[in-house]
Amino acid sequence: xxxxxxxxxxxxxxxxxxxxxxxxxxxxxxxxxxxxxxxxxxxxxxxxxxxxxxxxxxxxxxxxxxxxxxxxxxxxxxxxxxxxxxxxxxxxxxxxxxxxxxxxxxxxxxxxxxxxxxxxxxxxxxxxxxxxxxxxxxxxxxxxxxxxxxxxxxxxxxxxxxx
Numbered sequence: 001x002x003x004x005x006x007x008x009x010x011x012x013x014x015x016x017x018x019x020x021x022x023x024x025x026x027x028x029x030x031x032x033x034x035x036x037x038x039x040x041x042x043x044x045x046x047x048x049x050x051x052x053x054x055x056x057x058x059x060x061x062x063x064x065x066x067x068x069x070x071x072x073x074x075x076x077x078x079x080x081x082x083x084x085x086x087x088x089x090x091x092x093x094x095x096x097x098x099x100x101x102x103x104x105x106x107x108x109x110x111x112x113x114x115x116x117x118x119x120x121x122x123x124x125x126x127x128x129x130x131x132x133x134x135x136x137x138x139x140x141x142x143x144x145x146x147x148x149x150x151x152x153x154x155x156x157x158x159x160x161x162x163x
Contacts, residue, residue, distance in 0.1 A: 040155065047154055049117040054163060057124070057146045060092045060109040061085060067107060074099045083129040085142035089113050118150035118160055125149045125161060136161070 015023075067073045068084035073096050086092055086109075093113060095106030113122045125147040128139035136147075150160040 046117040053114040082142040085144050118148050
């Protein structure tokens with residue numbers, strides 16, 4: 001009778017050590033397969049954010065230029081030799097006075113300078129209208145284009161600062 005009660009008790013104790021090791025091994029294999037996919041997904045998300053922020057700033061720069069061409073901005077807000085482009089990114093945030101407005105309302109193009117998802121800062125590389133398309137140093141006269149200062153490579157093999 002004692003033998004029967006021992007076997008009944010031993011079957012109710014729980015998992016064996018071998019079962020625990022096998023379960024942990026399976027979990028480690030699954031985790032090692034999921035981790036690289038999670039990294040790629042995070043990188044892809046940051047790339048999507050970068051493209052969106054670049055498009056937002058480039059659109060704001062183009063709208064500023066269009067406002068100058070249409071005569072909505074002029075006078076001291078447009079520097080000589082700027083070719084109608086903003087002097088800085090901050091100008092797009094602070095805004096400029098519209099021609100003919102006496103109430104002081106400003107025409108603004110951005111709510112804020114966006115954070116670069118690759119570098120985590122609001123510092124962007126800029127090009128002047130006079131610069132070469134591949135130039136990475138800013139002439140300081142106007143902002144014709146923006147790019148990330150990140151030297152990393154995208155999932156498609158291109159460099160982020162060439163976008």
